[in-house]
Amino acid sequence: MAELIFRTGTMDAGKSTLALQTNHNHAARGRVGLIFTTKDRAGEAVLSSRLGLTHQAVEVNPDFDFWKHVVQSLTAGARIDYLICDEAQFYAPAQIEDLAKIVDELQIDVFCFGILTDFRTKLFPGSARLVELADRTEVLQVEALCWCGKKATHNARTENGAMVTEGDQVVVGDVVEDADVRVAYEVLCRQHHRRALTAARAKAVSLAPEPLPFG
Numbered sequence: 001m002a003e004l005i006f007r008t009g010t011m012d013a014g015k016s017t018l019a020l021q022t023n024h025n026h027a028a029r030g031r032v033g034l035i036f037t038t039k040d041r042a043g044e045a046v047l048s049s050r051l052g053l054t055h056q057a058v059e060v061n062p063d064f065d066f067w068k069h070v071v072q073s074l075t076a077g078a079r080i081d082y083l084i085c086d087e088a089q090f091y092a093p094a095q096i097e098d099l100a101k102i103v104d105e106l107q108i109d110v111f112c113f114g115i116l117t118d119f120r121t122k123l124f125p126g127s128a129r130l131v132e133l134a135d136r137t138e139v140l141q142v143e144a145l146c147w148c149g150k151k152a153t154h155n156a157r158t159e160n161g162a163m164v165t166e167g168d169q170v171v172v173g174d175v176v177e178d179a180d181v182r183v184a185y186e187v188l189c190r191q192h193h194r195r196a197l198t199a200a201r202a203k204a205v206s207l208a209p210e211p212l213p214f215g
C-alpha cells in the first residue's frame, strides 16, 4: 500500500538531506520518482541541503496542480513510483489534499519534508493539513540544538539580530548568527523561545557587568 509520510523537524534538522537520501535510496533500487520543492534558499527549481547536495526539482507555485502534473505524466507513458516533496510547509492545504489523493488513487508513495511551525509557534497551513492527512508523521532523529544544549523545538526569526514575533509568515532565510543579516532564523528550546533569549542575547546578558553590591 502506498503511503503519505510527513517527516518534520526544526530548521537545520536535516530534512532536505533526508529528502535527497530518500530519493537516492529508492532510485538505487530502480524506483522512479519526481522531486518537488518551493522557495528553496538556493533558488527556483532546486532542492538543496546544507551538506552541499543539490538536485533539480519541480517548483511548486501556489497554483501548481499536483494531480494534473502526475496524471499527465502517467498518461504520456512515464512511470512514477514516488514523489519527494520538500519545503512542504509552504504548500497550500488543497495541494496536500491532492498528494493524499495521489497516494490513494494512484498508489504512489509521497514523502513530504518540512517544518511544522513558524516563528510565532503557529502551524503552517500546509503542515497542519499534512498532520491531519498523513499515514505517518515522523520527527527527525537528528536533533538541532538550542544554544543551551537542549533539543531545539522552535524556530525563532531575528531582524538585525533581535528576535521578532510579528511579521509575514513566509520569509525565506537561513540560520545564521549575524546581527548584520536583516532577517535570519535561530532554533531554540521552548523556554528560550518564550523568553526571546537568543544566543546573542544570552551572550550579551552573561557579559553584562555585575551590579555593585549595596550596603
Ligand SMILES: Nc1ncnc2c1ncn2[C@@H]1O[C@H](COP(=O)(O)OP(=O)(O)O)[C@@H](O)[C@H]1O
Pocket: 009, 010, 011, 012, 013, 014, 015, 016, 017, 018, 048, 049, 050, 051, 142, 144
Ligand atoms: N559542515 C557540516 N558538517 C556536518 N554536518 C553538517 C555540516 N553543515 C551542516 N550539517 C548538517 O546538516 C544539517 C542541516 O541539513 P539540511 O538538510 O539543510 O536541514 P533542513 O532541511 O532540515 O533545514 C545540520 O543539522 C547538520 O546536521
Ligand SMILES: Cc1cn([C@H]2C[C@H](O)[C@@H](COP(=O)(O)O)O2)c(=O)[nH]c1=O
Pocket: 010, 011, 012, 015, 016, 039, 041, 114, 115, 117, 118, 119, 120, 155, 156, 157, 169, 170, 171, 172, 173, 174, 185
Ligand atoms: C520559521 C520560519 C521559516 N521560514 C522559512 C525559512 C526557510 O527559508 C524555510 C525553512 O527551510 P529549512 O530547510 O527547514 O531550513 O522556511 C518562514 O518562511 N517562516 C517562518 O516562520
